[in-house]
Amino acid sequence: MAYELFYWSPIQGRGEFVRLALEDAGADYRDVARIDGDGAVSALMEESSTPPFAPPFIRDEDVIVGQTAAALFYLGPRLGLAPDDERPRLWTHQVQLTIADLVDEAHDVHHPLGIGRYYEDQKDESARRAEEFRSERLPKFLGWMESVLERNPSGPEYLVGTTTTYADLSLFQIVAGLRYAFPERMTALEGAYPNVLALAQRVSERENIAAYLKSERRIAFNTMGIFRHYPELDGSR
């Protein structure tokens, strides 16, 4: 049976990290909300004995796995996108969890006061939070990813080991999202992270990823998702 991905239909959001893994592997999968509607996502959360706190989650027969990084931890070996051994597999997961932390912070830039208010009702606070994100947090996260590549004993081509993992695909998504949301800042910063940028580029050229990015299955970045382009939150510094 096909894997099922449950995530809200109008945005890439956190679901995109799972979608990229499924697409890269050429997996048979159903993007449930885009076929059956968002109600199907809520319904499964209501009835499961292992209820996900929030989408995205996946279903594989009778196994349901929520939390983006945990879903990828589950799918990784099954899709050929994770190392075989426990130790590098857990390291891949740690990288993914750190990427998830960056995603949370990228979201909080436009919602510092919480998700219950519109961005328009917290613009001033967002501008203040964005300063720190651009000047401190973004370089810290990108610098960490660069150091992970530099310190990979097998060389800087992959985050872990000598083959593509779901973490590499997620790194591509991070770079794409940050470039969409903070084009000025990323232009100013990118030169400092050559290995990160090169890996993102290589991922974008992978056959299945390149085909996916050109397809209608790839939702465009927009100002409903996690990475949002608000020019007033961007800047070269």
Add this chain to the structure above:
Amino acid sequence: MAYELFYWSPIQGRGEFVRLALEDAGADYRDVARIDGDGAVSALMEESSTPPFAPPFIRDEDVIVGQTAAALFYLGPRLGLAPDDERPRLWTHQVQLTIADLVDEAHDVHHPLGIGRYYEDQKDESARRAEEFRSERLPKFLGWMESVLERNPSGPEYLVGTTTTYADLSLFQIVAGLRYAFPERMTALEGAYPNVLALAQRVSERENIAAYLKSERRIAFNTMGIFRHYPELDGSR
């Protein structure tokens, strides 16, 4: 060799979730920063080929595992605090990752504009974020934990299965932290989550946990940690 826990010495913080597991299991462990100083934490991050992004992290011989939930995922089976089978083990991990999300939000209540500014420089914004946390987020997280207990096919005594896991210990820590930080709000809310409260109580009475909580190894909650008691952020609603 003993496990080593690396975390900043003056606070419970995220390190406490790992410490509770080590303490409950009666494991031989070194609390590195409290013995060798915080510099030992930074030093290992600088030199590792699998560098943690931030503490806490653990070292087990030559394995280093960062990200709180991943460290517990690694330690759980070794300490007898995780299920044997893959599926419930991954479910335990999902519960822990959701607890980690709550911890992040509990932190952001007093730092909505980012970690670079003191609380005193973002008090007004904190008060606004705290409203949503108290009225929406806290009930949502506690309600989810209550439903996890209610839906456990083995009964509501444990979050997963029929034995104590590290997630149960973490639930205790969440309840303790929330009661410290938001005493008025927790008093108003607690009646709605009887299974959560009963589990927290049972954990506090476990022999090794009870001894630990009375020991000097248990750092007191304080206003440098994640759960902070600022009366102006609390309230019955």
